[in-house]
Each structure stands twice: as structure tokens, then as C-alpha cells.
Amino acid sequence: MKETAVICMLMFILCSFSFGESAASNNNIVRIIVKGTDNTRKDLIISVMSLKEKGEYLEQKATADFKKIFALGYFSDVELAKDIDPEGLEIIVTVKEKPMIDDIVYNGIKEVGKGDLEEETGFRKGDPYDLAMLKKAVEKILAKYKEKGYLLAIIDYEIKEEEKGDKVKIIFNINEGRHMYISKIKFAGLKNFTESTLKSKMETSEAAFLVSGNLDYEMLERDFQKIAVYCKSEGFFFANVSSHKITFDEAKEKIYLEIAVEEGDQYRCSDVKFTYNNDKIYKEEELRAAFTLKKGDVFNYETFQRDLDKIRYMYSEKGYIETEVSGDTYPDKEKKTIETTIKIKESGVFFIDKIRVEGNYKTKDYVVLRELxxxxxxxxxxxxxRKSLENVYNLGFFEEVTPGLLSVLDKPDRREIVLTVKERQTGQLQLGANYSSSDGLTGTLSVSENNFLGQGQRISLSWEFGASKQAYELSFYEPWLFGSPVSSGVSLYNTLKASYTDYKDKRIGGNLKFGFPVSDDTRLWLTYKYEQVNIYDVSSTATDLIRSVSGISDISSLTTQWVQDTRDSIFFNTKKGYRISASMEFAGGLLFGTTNFTKYILDTSTYYSISGDLVLALRGSTGYTTGFGSTPNVPFYEKFFVGGTDTVRGYGERALSPQDSTGTAVGGNFMAMGNVELRFPIFSPIFGTMFFDAGKSWNHVTDFDAANIPTSVGLGLRIMLGGAIMIRIDYGYGFDPLATKGGQIHFNMGNIF
Structure with missing residues (x-):
């Protein structure tokens, strides 16, 4: 009996094992079959599936695969089925393909290119046809025409199927209409503001030279907000754009825009109160002193918001980075006053846990971290x-530098700083042409890398060639020598200038420099230069002054330069700060060489942000040089030359320098010069400038006459190329008899200062 029971139990176990093994094998996928494809590769479908041959079948994966296959966009219907095979499961994928686009036709296009429309629609020959995508494409085409100024464009479409139904032809029928532009912007309801003032606050503008006058509805909505904000900044606290009306002329070409503004009454500040918990951080008198808005002032809403930001910044300087600062306003409509209460809810002090850099695929982490x-x-x-971010941006390696804060687990008073950077192209190979008023037309071939091996080093090789100039230069710069904040650089050059009337000037030399940090914004530079100067091909009509220095002479000099630089950007978009440079160059004497002189130069520039990108830039420069020993007279080529592209515009090159009897500029021992520029954006990437220049060089300091310094005024354009190169075009008109008659146009690269 016991033997029978044991045998039955063993048989049951064996049957159970066999059944389990069979069930397991039936759950394995032995093959995947795809049906219904004519234009779509089967392996594409299989590649997106989670279910794989020899893998296990799971319903969750099958559901996900259905969605993945459908998401490919090639099919109007998808079915997944399974068939039991003696060896396991067979997965059958049956699809119904969408018709393929065989051709796309754009009828009626004249002003917008076919390539632009194809880019907007995203449709290409061979893509699957989808009605929903087609309707979106029509919307995108309409948006493109509106962007170009064709507001009344009409678009419809036709779909032509082939007999088999597997291919379609899409035909867009486009009636572009006429190009429309804003002819007039008028305002209604103005009492305290002029139309020109409000127009200047808008991006939307009337058509004019270099201004399209296109109507963009989203931009117009932003302009309404800007108008309201500006009116509030003038004390009209309840000002708003109440309505607007857009009309066209009969030809459907001109657009007339009328904007109704409700100004309301002007309000003044009656009182500013503060509520806070911890007076050990700041006393009320300190907070009140930092608040620009005072009792009796016109209530400027923008100033009010900036003052709130200023208070937040004050607390964050002391580590209270999560302090909440809000401002409540209580208008009194009878008295036309506004009382404000500044509410401060202090946070605790926060500390920096870790600092990480992200997005730097080329630049080494330490190159960024050492600037902090x-x-x-x-x-x-x-x-x-803030200063750290400016330092990192001024490296010139990044288009964007964005800080972020992350909480730290189990450390509530600590935050991790993440600097996310977007790298820009730092290596350049340039072959081009350059025109300057001094050297004429020259060709340029240069190879440079401003972030060599991602280590922040700069290396460059350049060749400039033309009828009047040949120049070669090789340079290397190390910003952190041996891991210390001491910078160093070396350069070798060979330059020939043949643009002068009476002689040619050839220079071969090099320099070695070191920069030592004095403070965060101040650096002391020491530069040793050795240069061989050859003045040759001196004409028979040249004066004795030029003849006296003909031949080869050697210059061995040491320059000490003190630089303090607080500019927010060292590139073309400087908005605030200043730069002061004072240098002394000593040549000859104990340094040997055949030329002995000392040269002193003081150069200052200051920048003020008036509003947004509107910047006032000021520059003053003066210099003095004198010889000693065997060369009491400084060679003319080491003197100061003023006039022209980079000094005082509206005059010829070197025209404001002492001249010899033949009219050749021979330079002065003393120089004074000043420039004023008002820089403003026109439209990206073009900026404009209005300028005033003054300056001259003299033989002696005693010849200086402030009342008779030549001056000029003018206009200029700055064209940015690729974010790294600026083309400068200036027209200057001088008021001195030495000025070029009718003014002069100047071309060069980079800002004048």
C-alpha cells in the first residue's frame, strides 16, 4: 500500500514538472512575423519592440510594443497576435500602412521659397501621409506668411490618391495676397505721454528704412504690457491698454494700428514701511537707505520692483539666500498716493556644499573652478x-553660464551649486579679406585656438598680406602659469608696412610677458620686448628726420603696466564698469639696444547702462615719451600718432600728428585724446553708435592747447559675425581744417575701445 502511494506521488510530481516545463516553453517566443509592409522595413518594426525572439512573452511588453509601432507614424492600423507553436509562441504583427507621399506641389508661391515651406511643414517625398499632420502644416505655412508680412494669405490643399491607394500627391494652393506693412501707429486717450515716447517702448514699429514694419500679434501683446509698465514707471499706477484696432487700406497693403490707452491719475509715494524679524542682519535705517523710492517721489513701479530685488540681494550677500521679500501697495485714490509695506521673511544662513560644472564637454572642470x-x-x-559668473563668461569659451542650486540630503543649511555652461566654438580657421583706412585691402589667413586642449590656453598663427602690408605672428598665452594665478604669454612677429609715402617699415621681434594679480580686478603686467626695426627704401624727398633713423636699429624694452578692470564683459557687449591702464616702457640703457627712450601712457574707459542695451561709453587717453643718452630724440616711429580709424574719426590716418616739411606725419612726443559713444541695438546682429571724438599729438607738452583740440562727430554700425567677430563701419565728420572734406568713412574690426 505504501509502495503504491509512493509511486502515485512520484508520478504526480513528474506530471507536474512536465506540465510546468511545457507551460514555460510555450511562453517563450520562437519567432516574430511582420505582415502588411510594402514600403516599411520589417527590421525597423522589430527593432523598436521590447518582445524579442527567444525571449519571454509578457502582456505588458506587448501593450508597450503596440504603442511603439503605432508611434512610428507609418501605419493607420496595428495588430499584435500570438499563435501557439509546439516549440513556443509565434508573434504576428499585422500593420496597415499609411499611403506614402509621392509628390508635394506648392502652387502660387512667389515671395516665400519652396525650401522655406518644406522646412516649415516637415513633409518630404517618401514620408507617410497623415491628415492631422497636413492640417498642422497648413497652420505653419500661414504662420510663415504672417511672419513675412502676408497677413491675408489663403491656403487650401488637395489630396490625390493613386489607384492602388498606397501613394498620394499633396497639392498646396496658396494665394499669397499682397505684402502688408504697418504704415501708421496711432494712440487714443493720451494726455501725459506723446505718441513718439510710447512708440519707442514698442518692438512693433512702422515701416521705415531697414525696418520691415511687419505685424506680429504675439509681439504686439508684449508691447501692450511694455506700454503699461512704462506708464506705471511714470507714476500712472492704473494705466493700461484698454483696446486696439487694426484696419487696412483698400489695396490690402497698408496696416493702420490704433491703440487706446487709459492713463488714469499720477500717484506719489506717501510712505515706505518695513516689517522683519531679525534686526541683527540689517537695521531699518540700512534698509531704508538702500530703498531708492522715497516719500513724496512719483511712484515708479519699475524702481519699486528693483528696490525689492536690491533688498533680496543684500540678504543673499550675507548668506540668507532664501529670504522672502515682498511689497504690498495701498493706493489712496482721493489723495493720489500709494503707501508701501516691504515684508521681509528671513531664512537661515546657507553654506556651499559642493560646486559642480555641467555641459563642459571640452573645457576641463578646473579651468572653470579656478575662476570662482x-x-x-x-x-x-x-x-x-556674480563676480564668479562674470569671470567664467569672460573666459570666452561659453555662450551661456547658468547657475543652479540643489538641496543636499541631511544637510538642510547647505546647497550644491551647479554651473551649467553651453560651450562655443573656440577654434577658428579664417581666410578672408579686411579693409582698414590705414592699410587698405589686405587678406588674412589665421589659425587660432582660444581653449587649447580644454585647458584655457590660447595659441594662434596668423598671416596678413596685401599690397601695403605683410605680417606674420605666432603667439601663446597661459592664463594660469604652473597652476598659479600668474599669467604669461609669448609672441613672435614679422611685420612689413609699405603704406607710407617716403619709406618702408619692417619689424622683426617678440615679447615675453607675465601678469601678477594684485586684487580681484587689478593686475600688474611686466613685458619684455626685443624688436629690430628697419627703415628702408627711403625716398630722396624724405626729410632729415626720416633719413636720420634709416637703417636697422634695435629696441630692447621693459614695460610695467597696471590695469584695473571692473567691466561686466571684456567683449563687445560691455554695459557697465571701467578699465584703467597706466604703463611705463623703458627702452635701452641697462637693457642694451640702440634706442633709448621712456614712454608713459594712461588710458581709461567707463561704461554706463542707460536702459537695457543702450550704453554710454567714455574713453580718455594721454601719453608722453622722451629720449635719453645716445638717442635724446625719440625715433619718429615710437612717437604718438593721432587721427583716423582708431583715434579721432573724420580725419585721415595720422592727420592730427606733427608733420615734416613734406607733409609726412612724424608723430608727437605728447598725445591727448577722448571718445564718447552712445551704443544702441538696431536689430540682431547689428548695433549702432553715435560718437564724439577729440584729440591730437604735439611735439612738446607745452604745445598743448585745450581750446583748439580737433573734434568730430559721427555715426557707426557694428555688425556681429558668429558672436566672436565684429565689423566696424564709422562715418566721421571733423570740424578742424585738417579734417577730410565731406567727412570720412572708416572700416576696421572690433570696437574702438
Whole structure:
């Protein structure tokens, strides 16, 4: 009996095992079959599936695969089925393909190119046809025409199927209409503002030279907000754009825009109150002193918001980075006043846990981290963080530098700083032409890398060639020598200038320089230069002054330069800060060489942001040189030359310098010069400038006459190319008899200062 029971149990176990093995094998996928494809590769479908041959079948994966196959966009119907095979499961994928686009026709296009429309629609020959995508394409084409100024464009479409139904031809029928532009912008309801003032606050504008006058509805809505904000900044607290009306002329070409503004009454500030919890951080008198808006002032809403930001910044400088600062306003409509209450809810002090850099695929982390004024473990200081961001941006390696804060697990008073950067192209191979008023037309071939091997080093090789100039230069710059903040650089050059009337000037030499940090914004530079100067091909009509220095002479000099630079950007878009440079060059004497002189130069520039990208830039420069020993007279080529493209515009090159009896500029021992520029955006990437220049060089300091310094005024354009190159075009008109009659146009690269 027991034997029978044991045998039955063994048989049951064996049957159970066999059944389980069979079930397991039936759940394995032995093959995947795809049906219904004529234009779509079967392996594409299989590649997106989670179910794989020899893998296990799961319903969750099958559901996900259905969605993935459908998401390919090639099919109007998808079915997944399974068939039991003696060896396992067979997965059958049956699809119904959408018709393929065989041809796309754009009828009626004249002003917008076919390539632009194809880019907008995203349709290409061979793509699957989808009605929903087609309707979106029509919307995109309409948007493109509106962007180009064709507001009344009409678009419809036709679909022509082939007999088999597997291919379609899409025909867009486009009636472009006439190009429309804003002819007139008028305002209604104005009492305290002029139309020209409000127009200047808008991006939308009337058509004019270099201004399209296109109507963009989204831009117009933003302009309404700008108008309201501006009116509020003038104390009209309840001002708003109440309505607007758009009409066209009969020809459907001109657009007339009328904007109704409700100004309301002007309000003044009656009182500013503060509520806070911790007076050990700041006393009320300190907060009140930082607040620009005072009792009795016209209530400027923009100033009010900036003052709130200023208070937040003050707290973040001391580590209270999550302090909440809000401002409540209480208008009194009878008295036309506004009382404000500034509510401050202090946070705790926060410390820096870790600092990470992200997005730097080429630049080494340490190249970024060494520029920071903040360190791990320190208390947060927003002033140091701002300066750190400026330092990183001024490396020139990044288009964007964005800081972020992350909480740290189990450390509530600590935050991790993440600097996310977007790298820009730092290596350049340039072959082009350049025209300057001094050297004429020259060709340029240069190879440079401003972030060599991602280590922040700069290396460049350049060749400039033309009828009047040949120049070669090889340079290398190391910003952190041996891991210290001492910078160093070396350059070798060979330059020939043949643009002068009476002689040619050839120079071969090099320099070695070191920069030592004095403070965050100040650096001391020491530069040794050795240069061989050859003045040759001196004409028979040249004066004795030029003849006296003909032949080869050697210059061995050491320059000490003190530079303080607080500019927010060292590139073309400087908006605030200043730069002061004072240098002394000593040549000859104990340094040997055949030329002895000392040269002193003081150069200052200051920048003020008036509003947004409107910047006032000021520059003053003066210099003095004198010889000693065997060369008491400084060679003319080491003197100061003023006039022309980079000094005082509206005059010929070197025209404001002392001249010899033949009219050749021979330079002065003393120079004074000043420039004023008002820089403003026109439309990206073009900026404009209005300028005033003054300056001259003299033989002696005693010849200086402030009342008779030549001056000029003018206009200029700055054209940015690729974010790294600026073309400068200036027209200057001088008021001195030495000025070019009718003014002069100047061309060069980069800002004048």
C-alpha cells in the first residue's frame, strides 16, 4: 500500500514538472512575423519592440510594443497576435500602412521659397501621409506668411490618391495676397505721454528704412504690457491698454494700428514701511537707505520692483539666500498716493556644499573652478557669485553660464551649486579679406585656438598680406602659469608696412610677458620686448628726420603696466564698469639696444547702462615719451600718432600728428585724446553708435592747447559675425581744417575701445 502511494506521488510530481516545463516553453517566443509592409522595413518594426525572439512573452511588453509601432507614424492600423507553436509562441504583427507621399506641389508661391515651406511643414517625398499632420502644416505655412508680412494669405490643399491607394500627391494652393506693412501707429486717450515716447517702448514699429514694419500679434501683446509698465514707471499706477484696432487700406497693403490707452491719475509715494524679524542682519535705517523710492517721489513701479530685488540681494550677500521679500501697495485714490509695506521673511544662513560644472564637454572642470571667487564650505555670498559668473563668461569659451542650486540630503543649511555652461566654438580657421583706412585691402589667413586642449590656453598663427602690408605672428598665452594665478604669454612677429609715402617699415621681434594679480580686478603686467626695426627704401624727398633713423636699429624694452578692470564683459557687449591702464616702457640703457627712450601712457574707459542695451561709453587717453643718452630724440616711429580709424574719426590716418616739411606725419612726443559713444541695438546682429571724438599729438607738452583740440562727430554700425567677430563701419565728420572734406568713412574690426 505504501509502495503504491509512493509511486502515485512520484508520478504526480513528474506530471507536474512536465506540465510546468511545457507551460514555460510555450511562453517563450520562437519567432516574430511582420505582415502588411510594402514600403516599411520589417527590421525597423522589430527593432523598436521590447518582445524579442527567444525571449519571454509578457502582456505588458506587448501593450508597450503596440504603442511603439503605432508611434512610428507609418501605419493607420496595428495588430499584435500570438499563435501557439509546439516549440513556443509565434508573434504576428499585422500593420496597415499609411499611403506614402509621392509628390508635394506648392502652387502660387512667389515671395516665400519652396525650401522655406518644406522646412516649415516637415513633409518630404517618401514620408507617410497623415491628415492631422497636413492640417498642422497648413497652420505653419500661414504662420510663415504672417511672419513675412502676408497677413491675408489663403491656403487650401488637395489630396490625390493613386489607384492602388498606397501613394498620394499633396497639392498646396496658396494665394499669397499682397505684402502688408504697418504704415501708421496711432494712440487714443493720451494726455501725459506723446505718441513718439510710447512708440519707442514698442518692438512693433512702422515701416521705415531697414525696418520691415511687419505685424506680429504675439509681439504686439508684449508691447501692450511694455506700454503699461512704462506708464506705471511714470507714476500712472492704473494705466493700461484698454483696446486696439487694426484696419487696412483698400489695396490690402497698408496696416493702420490704433491703440487706446487709459492713463488714469499720477500717484506719489506717501510712505515706505518695513516689517522683519531679525534686526541683527540689517537695521531699518540700512534698509531704508538702500530703498531708492522715497516719500513724496512719483511712484515708479519699475524702481519699486528693483528696490525689492536690491533688498533680496543684500540678504543673499550675507548668506540668507532664501529670504522672502515682498511689497504690498495701498493706493489712496482721493489723495493720489500709494503707501508701501516691504515684508521681509528671513531664512537661515546657507553654506556651499559642493560646486559642480555641467555641459563642459571640452573645457576641463578646473579651468572653470579656478575662476570662482567662492569655495566649498563657505557661506553664500551673492556678490562673489556674480563676480564668479562674470569671470567664467569672460573666459570666452561659453555662450551661456547658468547657475543652479540643489538641496543636499541631511544637510538642510547647505546647497550644491551647479554651473551649467553651453560651450562655443573656440577654434577658428579664417581666410578672408579686411579693409582698414590705414592699410587698405589686405587678406588674412589665421589659425587660432582660444581653449587649447580644454585647458584655457590660447595659441594662434596668423598671416596678413596685401599690397601695403605683410605680417606674420605666432603667439601663446597661459592664463594660469604652473597652476598659479600668474599669467604669461609669448609672441613672435614679422611685420612689413609699405603704406607710407617716403619709406618702408619692417619689424622683426617678440615679447615675453607675465601678469601678477594684485586684487580681484587689478593686475600688474611686466613685458619684455626685443624688436629690430628697419627703415628702408627711403625716398630722396624724405626729410632729415626720416633719413636720420634709416637703417636697422634695435629696441630692447621693459614695460610695467597696471590695469584695473571692473567691466561686466571684456567683449563687445560691455554695459557697465571701467578699465584703467597706466604703463611705463623703458627702452635701452641697462637693457642694451640702440634706442633709448621712456614712454608713459594712461588710458581709461567707463561704461554706463542707460536702459537695457543702450550704453554710454567714455574713453580718455594721454601719453608722453622722451629720449635719453645716445638717442635724446625719440625715433619718429615710437612717437604718438593721432587721427583716423582708431583715434579721432573724420580725419585721415595720422592727420592730427606733427608733420615734416613734406607733409609726412612724424608723430608727437605728447598725445591727448577722448571718445564718447552712445551704443544702441538696431536689430540682431547689428548695433549702432553715435560718437564724439577729440584729440591730437604735439611735439612738446607745452604745445598743448585745450581750446583748439580737433573734434568730430559721427555715426557707426557694428555688425556681429558668429558672436566672436565684429565689423566696424564709422562715418566721421571733423570740424578742424585738417579734417577730410565731406567727412570720412572708416572700416576696421572690433570696437574702438
Amino acid at each position: 571667487k567662492i569655495k566649498e564650505g563657505e557661506m553664500f555670498d551673492s556678490a562673489k557669485i
